[in-house]
Amino acid sequence: MTEAQYNPNDPAYLASRALDEELPAEERRRLDAALAESAELRVEAGELAGVDRLVKRWAGDGPELDWENHARLVSDRINSDVDEGDLAQVDRLLTRWGQDSAEIDADRFTAEVMQRVCAADQRHPRRNLLLRLAVPLAAAAAIVVAVTGPFRQTTAPSTVSQVAFRPIVQAAALPQTTSIVQFDRTAVADATPGSEDSSLSILIVGSSPLPRAFEEVPPA
Amino acid sequence: MEQTKAAETSLVERARGGDSAAFADLVRAYQRRAVSVAYRLLGNVEDAGDVSQDAFVRAYRCLEQLDDPARFGSWLLRIVSNLALNYRRARSTRAAASLDDDLALPSNIRNPSTVQRSVGLAPDEDGVLPAELRGGIQAAMEQLPEKQRLALILFSVEGLPQKEVAEILECTVELVKWNVFQARKKLKESLREYL
Numbered sequence: 001m002t003e004a005q006y007n008p009n010d011p012a013y014l015a016s017r018a019l020d021e022e023l024p025a026e027e028r029r030r031l032d033a034a035l036a037e038s039a040e041l042r043v044e045a046g047e048l049a050g051v052d053r054l055v056k057r058w059a060g061d062g063p064e065l066d067w068e069n070h071a072r073l074v075s076d077r078i079n080s081d082v083d084e085g086d087l088a089q090v091d092r093l094l095t096r097w098g099q100d101s102a103e104i105d106a107d108r109f110t111a112e113v114m115q116r117v118c119a120a121d122q123r124h125p126r127r128n129l130l131l132r133l134a135v136p137l138a139a140a141a142a143i144v145v146a147v148t149g150p151f152r153q154t155t156a157p158s159t160v161s162q163v164a165f166r167p168i169v170q171a172a173a174l175p176q177t178t179s180i181v182q183f184d185r186t187a188v189a190d191a192t193p194g195s196e197d198s199s200l201s202i203l204i205v206g207s208s209p210l211p212r213a214f215e216e217v218p219p220a
Numbered sequence: 221m222e223q224t225k226a227a228e229t230s231l232v233e234r235a236r237g238g239d240s241a242a243f244a245d246l247v248r249a250y251q252r253r254a255v256s257v258a259y260r261l262l263g264n265v266e267d268a269g270d271v272s273q274d275a276f277v278r279a280y281r282c283l284e285q286l287d288d289p290a291r292f293g294s295w296l297l298r299i300v301s302n303l304a305l306n307y308r309r310a311r312s313t314r315a316a317a318s319l320d321d322d323l324a325l326p327s328n329i330r331n332p333s334t335v336q337r338s339v340g341l342a343p344d345e346d347g348v349l350p351a352e353l354r355g356g357i358q359a360a361m362e363q364l365p366e367k368q369r370l371a372l373i374l375f376s377v378e379g380l381p382q383k384e385v386a387e388i389l390e391c392t393v394e395l396v397k398w399n400v401f402q403a404r405k406k407l408k409e410s411l412r413e414y415l
Binding site: 006012013016020022047048052056062064067074078152 | 248
């Protein structure tokens with residue numbers, strides 16, 4: 001049904017307003033004259049009055065609730081809303097903290113890693129092959145830390161880092177304790193040098209201030 | 221009337237200052253009307269209760285945005301109306317997405333005049349409306365455009381003055397009258413069998 005254009009002179013509109021007893025005398029006279037002339041308008045006015053009666057009877061059938069309980073529920077929600085407000089403040093602080101962490105200079109981080117790895121390479125030439133694999137992987141992992149760090153919710157070790165480094169450490173026949181690599185802001189990965197063979201440990205510290213990168217642990 | 225407005229203004233001011241007891245008084249004063257408007261828009265008491273609670277919580281959060289504390293009632297009903305219409309739209313979307321939609325809806329909701337015609341209901345002038353007729357009116361109301369439905373509910377059902385309805389709908393009083401007229405015209409067609 002298309003919407004009718006506003007027409008204040010529509011006789012049916014006057015009839016509708018007459019139901020609400022708000023017609024000024026002049027408009028009342030015009031309506032009466034129109035009703036006297038048009039049987040169709042009289043029918044329409046009668047139907048509009050019938051609709052109004054039905055709607056008003058329908059109105060008498062209002063909803064019933066336990067109003068005291070309803071008011072109490074509103075109060076409870078408002079009070080819990082205050083608590084949620086506090087939690088929201090904590091959440092905002094955490095988000096800001098996460099954003100700070102995201103401001104890692106990935107290039108600088110990678111460069112530091114490279115520098116330390118190269119230094120380790122000079123001291124341990126037998127591990128050249130291992131390090132050639134580890135460097136790009138470490139760089140990639142650094143980027144992963146930089147990009148995804150603030151959005152991570154879990155404190156579990158990064159699957160990416162485990163997948164990336166464990167085979168390398170295993171291939172080098174290093175003790176398992178040296179293979180622990182965690183990209184986690186809250187947990188500090190530990191690498192325990194257990195013997196001369198475990199001189200290379202990969203340690204990523206994720207707590208703020210952000211990573212000092214790979215640490216080389218000197219032979220025991 | 222002026223006294224009531226003054227008391228309402230005082231309650232709003234106190235609630236703004238963090239007096240939750242003052243806001244609880246506002247809730248008690250307006251909850252019936254809020255639930256009633258939501259019920260007329262949603263046709264379901266439980267949903268109406270939930271929506272009106274949401275409206276009060278939202279009103280409490282946004283109390284600072286209320287320009288004139290004396291108009292708390294109109295402002296609250298605008299929130300109730302908006303939330304109820306949003307809720308209704310979301311509900312319609314969910315219903316439309318359901319593959320069982322046609323089977324789940326009673327036929328009198330899809331086409332109120334069908335059942336009414338076959339059952340041959342007539343309104344009892346003195347008693348309560350028969351349930352089917354009540355449902356038929358509710359369904360016919362739901363077919364009205366939102367502005368017309370709101371205007372008719374607030375003015376004819378809730379009995380609010382046209383000026384207040386205009387405030388709630390953020391339109392002119394003339395437009396309220398016109399929307400009420402248009403709503404009546406449409407209901408005249410969809411409820412013809414009852415007239």
